Amino acid sequence: MPTKIEKDSVTGHMTTGHEWDGLKELNQPLPKWWIYILFATIAFSAVYFVLYPSIPYFTGYYHGTLGYSQRDTVDKDVAAVVKQRSGYMDRIRTLSFADIEKDPQLNAVALTAGRITFANNCQPCHGAGGGGSPGYPALAAGNWLWGGKLADIQQTITFGIRSGLDDARQSLMPKFGAEGGLKPAEIEQVADYVMTLYGQTKGDTAAGQKIFADNCASCHGDHGEGKREFGAPRLAGKAHLYGDTREIVVAQITNPRMGVMPNWNTRFDTGMIKSLALYVHSLGGGE
Ligand code: HEC
Ligand code: HEC
Structure with missing residues (x-):
């Protein structure tokens, strides 16, 4: 019920003239600074709406007059990383193992790439950290079947063992029992x-x-x-x-089992295979 506007005797403020069940509303307008900030933010958002991507359409959206796009920024960052990485991989591909090892930063990149690729591709057979399991040789033990120099390891990874490739490591233990060589x-x-x-x-x-x-x-x-x-x-x-x-x-x-190790030259380029070789070599058995 509207009543008359009067001064509240307790607080000294004017009332608004609104009253509910004897409670009167005091007239306390918002502080000026608050109002100014409110208008400033509205003005800011209006400018922002014009400059930056803001209004969604059914298909697409309003791009803003500055043409800013987070996706472009991310794409540019990603492109920069890929470029930097491919620079590293190019060098790993072309440099000798000795030269890679002489460059601590490049060596670290190779070992990291090798470790991640090993975990995803080799670990199922060779175990974590190249620990090995029956039929799948330990790569960390220094008990090499085919050789533990970097070049040996690179060769094994590239062409595999009994993988069917001409350049694969080959050898067949005779089936002494199955083919009757021994009683x-x-x-x-x-x-x-x-x-x-x-x-x-x-x-x-x-x-x-x-x-x-x-x-x-x-x-x-x-x-x-x-x-x-x-x-x-x-x-x-x-x-x-x-x-x-x-x-x-x-x-x-x-009846020898003749383990098969896949060739990886169809999956990885030389830079990655050399990174894998460096990682395997670093596990503890490298020669
Ligand atoms: C499908 C299982 C399998 C996968 C996956 C696999 N290997 Fe092997 N690997 C083998 C087997 C089996 C042998 C041993 C073959 C033999 O009896 O001579 C072997 C042997 C090797 C050897 C030779 C060891 C020595 O003593 O000379 C190296 C090095 C090696 N693997 C590295 C790798 C790397 C690096 C990867 C991942 C890119 C990988 N392997 C993935 C099964 C696998
Ligand atoms: C032509 C070469 C060749 C001849 C000959 C040969 N082996 Fe082998 N042997 C191998 C190869 C290669 C392997 C490992 C490959 C595989 O089976 O995965 C192997 C593996 C073995 C293993 C498994 C070793 C382990 O660590 O588990 C035993 C045991 C073995 N041979 C015993 C013999 C005995 C005994 C003879 C003779 C009666 C013999 N081999 C003849 C090549 C040969």
């Missing part, structure tokens, strides 16, 4: 001998030793030390590709 009893004997090489069987293994010298030493070495030109694992040691039990050794002699 089952002879396989037992030579397995006995192989297990003495890492201290798991003792006793007279002369017969097995003879079979080994005749059939196996050409690839695995006279004392089971392994030969890299055939990718033939060292047998005289604690680390094993497939395992150290009699069952596994007999199975391998009977």
